[in-house]
Amino acid sequence: MAALETYSPFTTQETAVAPLLSKGKRQDERFPEEFRQIFIKTGTVSSAAGSAYVEFKDTKVMCSVFGPRKALRTNAVSADGQLNCDVRFATFAAAQRQRFVQGTLERDCTTLLQNALEGAVIRESFPKASVDVQVLVLEANGGEAPAIITCASAALAHAGIQMRDLVTACSAAHVGEELLLDPTDGEERRAEGAFFLALMPQSNEVTHLSLTGEWTPQSMAEAMELCTDGCVGLDSLVRDCLRATPPSRNTKAKGT
């Protein structure tokens, strides 16, 4: 059947432009340096070797890890294991319906996730095999990238894949003089600069960092400090969660 020609009747641009900050608080009643409500759960997908679900309030991400298992493509050059990441968005995740195919957004997120995790996963520990990280974004309301990375790293740990450290990620936006931690999509659109950090908090090593827009060296340093604290906070949440639901290796045939 030919695809229907349809359009959305909903307007996406905000009509009344309310200030991002009033009386020191944001539109959703948060302080500038406050996270949204975070929920992390591991062990959400029964047939996966490891899985996790992460919620930054209305940004919801789910991740399954399969393997180590037989790789679909063999790598002739290296004997190290392959880390394959794939990020998809549900059709109803954003304001406008998206078709369920790999578009630019999915590819960008996949690359970002791959970059952020590569440094942490010990690929020598599963030679010639592959570990597949499958992510589905159920709802996107800003901060997808940090949620995706945190969720994937929790799922990898839950799967018992050897890693140097967990990777957690965090974003910040600057609006005028103010720095906003964990911006929503509305705040992201109106920010003058965006800062993104993926960190291995225990070893304090950066796996991925990006910076766009206008930044002064001073505001950059502040953002770095703010996001580092954010990543450390997320790290302890993920660790608490992993302690509560320990990896369930060898209880069932998995990931074949």
Added chain:
Amino acid sequence: MSTSHALDAEAYRKIYPAEFYKKFLDEKVRPDGRPLGRCRATSVAAGAVSKADGSALVKIGNTTMIAGVKLEIMRPTDDASDVGTVEVTVEMPPLCSASVRSGRPTEEAQSASQRISEVLTHPAVFDLTQLCIAKGQAAWVAYLDIFCLDADGNIFDAALLAAVAALSDVTLPAVTVLEDGRVTADTAAVAEAQANAKDAMQTGEENAKGTQILTSQRQLSLKCVPIGLTCGLNQGHLIADPCAEESGLLDTTITVILNESGELVSVYKPGGNVGASDAILMDCIEMSRLRYKEVSPLLEKVLGKGMSE
């Protein structure tokens, strides 16, 4: 060397799954402890995704489905000028199971999409004219996408339940048609059209602005609530709601969908190694009736309306 009995059982299960399973069936019980006719714990939650216009999360045991509806506008075709459509897609992304690896949609998902679409767009189940905005000009398209988050057997029943809950969760917004013929749900434009319509009513004349087509906000509703039960046949035993491990051992499956009056909406038996006798079909229908009684209170609770009368 001491080997524990637990280990032996696990090894036996892997090497001889059919024999392992038969030992349970002969005792009229299943490896997960269920009697043959019992379904796994089921839950339904509506409004799981705030960005969707209607949504639902359904769990049957481990099997998890999330359904979301996105509303868009289309121009109806000439031969069906007063109806909209519901576009159903069941997706099984690679995240849901180890056996799905990236690439084409799975056969199971495609077959489920097709069957759910047939059930939900049947005039006895869903009146497509409620999606009409202006005859011949504009109608709603409800894109109903159902994502499998965890595939542990019986995908179809969970997907249908999620689809029904998500579709009933939809409220069509008030819309008005702009001068260029496009439909908008923009609050300012709708408010203006409402004011114009009121003026036209009061003055009793139909001026140009008063004829702007305006539909008010309304909830979608189903004429009847279809709920399905899939049973599997294994070595002559009929088992309800098979999990993923059981599905691999089945000779065939039979899905019976009923409505609240206990009437058949759909029966589906997709081939398989064996046929199903009249007696087995009757058993399936009877089990489906019992299942309906289990599930309909869950749906009623989330949709907040009496649907059993």
